[in-house]
Structures are given as C-alpha cells and as structure tokens.
Amino acid sequence: MGLPPALRNPVFCFWGLISVGAVSQLVLGLYSHQSMAVSFIVMAVGLVGLARWHLGRWVGIDPLVTAALTILTVALLVQPLIAPDCARCSGRAVRVLPLLWLMAFAVHAAYAVFSDMPVWASRWFKFLSWGGGVLVCLMLVELLGDAAVYRWVVDFPANEAVGLSRYNRAASLLALAIWSWLGWVMLRSGRSAAAPFLVAVVLVGLTAVLALGESTTSLLALALGLTAAVLAAAAPGWVLLAGTLTQIAVLAAGPWPWAGWPARLNDSFGQWPVTLWHRFEIWDHGALAAAAKPWFGWGFSGYREVPKTLAPTETYRYFVEAPTHPHNVFLQLWVELGIWGALAGGLVVLAVARAIWAGPRSARPTAIATFAATVTVAIAAYGAWQASWLAIIGFVMVSQAAVAAIAAPRS
Secondary structure, three states: OOOOHHHHOHHHHHHHHHHHHHHHHHHHHHOOHHHHHHHHHHHHHHHHHHHHHHHOOOOOOOHHHHHHHHHHHHHHHOHHHHOOOOHHHHHHHHHHHHHHHHHHHHHHHHHHHHHHOHHHHHHHHHHHHHHHHHHHHHHHHHHHOOOHHHHHHHOOOOOOOOOHHHHHHHHHHHHHHHHHHHHHHHHHHOOOOHHHHHHHHHHHHHHHHHHOOOOHHHHHHHHHHHHHHHHHHHOHHHHHHHHHHHHHHHHHOOOHHHOOHHHHOHHHHHHOOHHHHHHHHHHHHHHHHHHHOOOOOOOOOHHHHOOHHHOOHHHOOOOOOOOOOOOOHHHHHHHHHHHHHHHHHHHHHHHHHHHHHHOOHHHHHHHHHHHHHHHHHHOOOOOOOOHHHHHHHHHHHHHHHHHHHHHHHHO
C-alpha cells in the first residue's frame, strides 16, 4: 500500500507543517514557552519547503539582514577571544544563530510565496483567526478561573497560587499579531462602514483581556501600536521615518540612554511601580557594563558574567544580581556584542523599514503599528536571544507578509 494521494502532494504536506506550527504556537504557547520555538521551527520548515517547491528555487534574504546575521555569525567564531571566561556564551550562540537564520529564510519565503499566491495568504489568516480565538478564550478561562486548565494539565497544587506572569508571552503574541489580523479585516471589508466598529470592538476586548493579566508591556505595546496606526494612516512616510531615525539614534548613542535612571529619579522613587524601578536598575547596571567593553562586549548571553560591583549597586533598592538579560534588546546588543551588536541591530531596523515602505500602501499603517508594538516589547521585556521571543517575532513577520500579499493587488 502506498501513501494516500494527499500525503503525496507536497503542497498538502508543507501546509500541514505550516498549519500545525501556527496553531500550536498560538494555543500551546499559553502553557509552555518552550513549545513556541518548536512550533515556529515546524512552521518555518513548512514555509521554506513550500517556497522551494512552488517557486522552484531557494528564496534569498535581504542584503541588510544577511549582513546583520553575518556579523552575529562572525561574533560566534571569535567568541573564545572576545569572552574567554564565559563558558556558556559559545553554547548559547550555537543554539540561537541557526534559529535566527531559519527565521530570516522563513519570513522571506512567506513574502515570496504569499505574493505569488495571495489565496495562501488568506488561508494563513484563517489559521490565525481560529488559533487566536481559541487562545483568547483559553486566556479568559485561565485568568478568570484561577488557571483551571493549567492546574488540571500539570496537576498543580490547589493551595498554591499560579503566577499570572506565565501568560505574558501569549499576551505579547496577541498584542503584536493583532495588527496584521486587523489589517486583513480592513482589506476584506473594503469601504464597509462596519469595519471601523469591528476594529474598535476587537481592540477594546483585547485590552480588557490583557488587563486581567500582569503584562503591562503588552498593554503599552497595544497602545503605542494604535497610536502609530492612527498617525500612519495620515502620514505613513513621516511616521516610518521618525520611528526609524529614533531607533537608529538610540542604538548609535550607545548605552548612555539607559544609564543613570535610578539616580535621576531617586526623589520620585515611591511614585514608580516596583517592576519598572527594577528595570531602571538593571538598565543602569547594563549600561555601565556596555561602557566597560564598548568594542566587543561580554559575549553572547554574557550579561550574567558582569560583576555586580561594576555599578553602584549599594544605591539600588531591588537589584540583587544580574539577570540572564537586561530586559532591553537594544542595550543587550551593546552589552554582549559591543558596537558590532549595535551595527547588526541597526541593519535589521533599516531592513524592516525598507520592507514596509516597499510594500503596498494600504498595508503600511498596520505594518508600522506592528513595528512600533514590537520595538516597545523589545526594549522592555525579553532577552534578544530568547527562543520564545524570536518565535513571536517570526510569527508576527510572517503574518505581516500575508497582509502585504493580500493588499498588493489593491494598491
């Protein structure tokens, strides 16, 4: 007996990987951070394979992105010289770099395939709609029902509290992916008077869901994304230019934008949330670490190796020891890779900005909103090399590729 006809069809097989990866990243990511990266890898392999089969060639990567990844790869090769005392650095880089390259190939494959077959882009949003709907329902059950499903799945003790922060990554994914979905809704509805009402209802509802959790960063990302979308609807070029130049300026300024906040705001200490003040202290410590090794940094994931005594920690209130990352991607690039990390980050910012401007005009507002929301989360929440965070970025960029493909015939 041979394989069923469907399994002999490459398109069916590749879309099977894409659909399983996409839906599982949305649903399973709520309960397991590790599953987000695995789900994205499955989805990425499906996208790259689909592009190779459908287009008959391997899809290339934007030269700016290639240059950025090459810098990171070279940094790995010279890691023993840059950070000889960091035993974990090289191992961490070996795990992260293949994921970064795969993410780049998958996103470019998505742009190529969806542009050639817009119907496949619409299929993507069907996965996103169903998976996102299930994710929102599960989040409501968990946040309102004392983590009922999680307790049942892992047999969590009934007398212990489940930290709401475990749902922060799912909240971040929703706060970023919503803009692509809303872009798709607006394109499908055309000039329908009901479209703005639907968008408003969805945003208010999502805000209410996120407010039940502990992810203040996701709420801030949602707010700044909305602000960027409204402004970009009127002047997309100016908004994109201002945002891009601001990011380049912050990267070029080195660690100094993140230094000195505890001392500067000391008189108003009691007015700041504990989590934010802790961020101020981590950023201050990270900025001084970056200033100590501005050329090559402390190595991949080397922030933990920074001595606590490097900063005036006796004046800190919450800083006990350096965490695994400084909760700020821009600062982390400087801390761990020095000026070369900042250069790589700047190249990626330029590549994204160029892709947005080269895309369809009708897709620019939601693309700029996605860009703004993503940067908001990047500078306040996760580490640059966290696999779950990279998976979220990859998922969101694939979604944006689908919006661009659907919008192209209308522009």
